[in-house]
Amino acid sequence: MKNIYIIGVGLIGGSLALDVKSKYPNVKVFGIDNNETHLEDAIALNVIDAKATYNDLQHADMVILSIPVDAAVRELPKVLDVISDTTLVIDVGSTKKPVCEAVEHHSRRRNFLATHPIAGTEFSGPKAAINDLYKHKTNIICEVEKTTFKLQEKALQLFSDLGMRIRYMNPEAHDKHIAYVSHLSHISSFMLGKTVIEKEKNERDIFDMAGSGFASTVRLAKSSPDMWTPIFKQNKTNVIETLEEYIINLTHFKDMMKSDDFETIYNEMKNTNHIKDILEGIA
Amino acid sequence: MKNIYIIGVGLIGGSLALDVKSKYPNVKVFGIDNNETHLEDAIALNVIDAKATYNDLQHADMVILSIPVDAAVRELPKVLDVISDTTLVIDVGSTKKPVCEAVEHHSRRRNFLATHPIAGTEFSGPKAAINDLYKHKTNIICEVEKTTFKLQEKALQLFSDLGMRIRYMNPEAHDKHIAYVSHLSHISSFMLGKTVIEKEKNERDIFDMAGSGFASTVRLAKSSPDMWTPIFKQNKTNVIETLEEYIINLTHFKDMMKSDDFETIYNEMKNTNHIKDILEGIA
Structure with missing residues (x-):
């Protein structure tokens, strides 16, 4: 993995970026956010290496979608539209059925993995991002069978490196x-x-x-x-x-x-x- | 102050005992409890120095009543009956009107101070007792004017030594x-x-x-x-x-x-x- 794009550099995405930077020093972490101040804060705090846009996503090895769940449902299809065939896209929202339904028939459905890491604090924004937020936490993965096997493996390696344990569940449950x-x-x-x-x-x-x-x-x-x-x-x-x-x-x-x-x-x-x-x- | 008697050696009374023992090494701390196991645990954990009974309370400089509030209302008059004229009795329960009313007309009302230290954890019993539980916490004192001035001073010295700040309030409020x-x-x-x-x-x-x-x-x-x-x-x-x-x-x-x-x-x-x-x- 050479690069990872985090869409939404708040508490959740920012903490993930920090862990990625610490575990994989050779991976470049890009941030995409509609809040310019958050992007600048994230760069200043060394949470991300640089900012990017959707146009860059064709080069992404991995994309993490860590934005409010209404935006996730709207943005995920657009992200799938522009990635490469080998890009893995992971969402980390607190609801799973709507996001799974939103891309049910998308031609790149198999590039997507629906997850919910049970981790967080009551704070938000890139300034709230912390190292090891995901360590020893549970990550719930939904509809794993709908993701390409190779990309499943890639995701599981990341979660394992972050110290998470995995549970599989259907979106309704x-x-x-x-x-x-x-x-x-x-x-x-x-x-x-x-x-x-x-x-x-x-x-x-x-x-x-x-x-x-x-x-x-x-x-x-x-x-x-x-x-x-x-x-x-x-x-x-x-x-x-x-x-x-x-x-x-x-x-x-x-x-x-x-x-x-x-x-x-x-x-x-x-x-x-x-x-x-x-x-x-x-x- | 030579000795202090703690009635109820649980989380609240036990933590107070620990602080007293650490702040006043020359004061002897006695425990009274209807749970014999709690008394033995409290001695074994060095929370109290020795166990005692109501018959000993005539020798007490200070008595802390740290038992459930229904027991406090029942026991406080009995305690006031057996103490000396110079003994200070403090209760630390989470309700204040019933306990104040229970001793409103007691001849030793002026030996009693009604307080509520806003401190605790979700645990209970002498094993849950910890040092510095009261540090930087608020202690609410009710009907301060009904306590002898000298005994008020004695209590305030203790609370100050424990690191508490004081607020005065009537029991209804x-x-x-x-x-x-x-x-x-x-x-x-x-x-x-x-x-x-x-x-x-x-x-x-x-x-x-x-x-x-x-x-x-x-x-x-x-x-x-x-x-x-x-x-x-x-x-x-x-x-x-x-x-x-x-x-x-x-x-x-x-x-x-x-x-x-x-x-x-x-x-x-x-x-x-x-x-x-x-x-x-x-x-």
Whole structure:
């Protein structure tokens, strides 16, 4: 591999660029972004080597598409249109069904691999890019059988060099489950932040009372709306289902409190405590 | 100060004991606990110097009451009954109105100081005790004027030595605001954990898909039901109010999704992003 093109040099693409530069010192990393400031920041921070345009993609060994999921669905066919026959294109978005459908009948479908590396922080932009973001993280690959075998191998080598473990899943299952273990968390966090800000807007210094527990539960409310609005839109049906179940559980908890049924409340919390075992190894 | 008695040698009392032992090497730290294993663990871990009983409290310079809030309301009057005239008794529970009311007319009310150090982790028991848990944290003191001036000074010296900053507040305001910035976070976390566990119980390996964002939002669901059930019970009215507002906001979010109003969703998230500024300095 001689060169790699990162479309979208934010947290996700930028962190990937940093890892590529550190693992493969001879590979040249190009950045493409519609935000000129991000490109300049990425060059200044040595996240990418140089900027490029779609016209250059015919020379690409590998293209990483790391842009909001609505843009990915729109841009991926254009990227496939201009690459060479041996270029691998990988997308890394948080929804997989729409992007797979967008190129289902594209003549270069076999040059494309749909992935979702479960990695990130609540920050965004090239300044948020960090080394080793992907180390020991899970990467979910969808419709692997639709990608040329040689290009699959190329992608797996990269993921292995980045320290990731691989799971294969179909796009429908991915989008359904990720709604529970990722998308719902973001909404619960945003709405928790909203509830507290609304209530306490005239008493700002009350936030002195907030501790690390509050900080942890609202951390995701710092996330970028530019990234998350398209995710909720693309995964609408699944996300609404998780939200409905969450609201039912919260309402049930409230009703138990109203009827002083603290024994059931105790038991519910006790049962949920085994989330400990589930979380082991994630954080 | 020659000796200090910690009633309840768990995370909170144990961490306080560790700091006292490190800041005041000449002070002897005694532990009282109805869990004999906790007492033995606390001695073995050098969290306390020795165990004691209520009969010893007549010799105490200072007593820290760090037990679940329902037990605190029940035990505090008994403690005040047996201490000397110069003993300072401090409680550190997460609700303040019930404990203040429990000793409102006690003849030794002036020996008591109601506090809430905003510090903790999701773990519990003496093995969870850590040094410097209280450093740079806020301690909320309620009804300071009801405590003898000399004993106020003694308490403030301790808190200062532990590195805490002090805020004064009345018990009603404390309980109302803490419901928003602490108690609601715990319920949102427990119910998020419950929703995901229920949905995914037959697909345990789906949790491979969970990342650090999910871990952060459900961290508090590891908390002890023994500690939290009494808190929700004592702060029932305030907590129900926060839950109702939270449910309204979540339902509104769901309705906006159903009606494809993603512009408003974007704006809601954008507005909530300024939680960043609020959180600065907490975590």
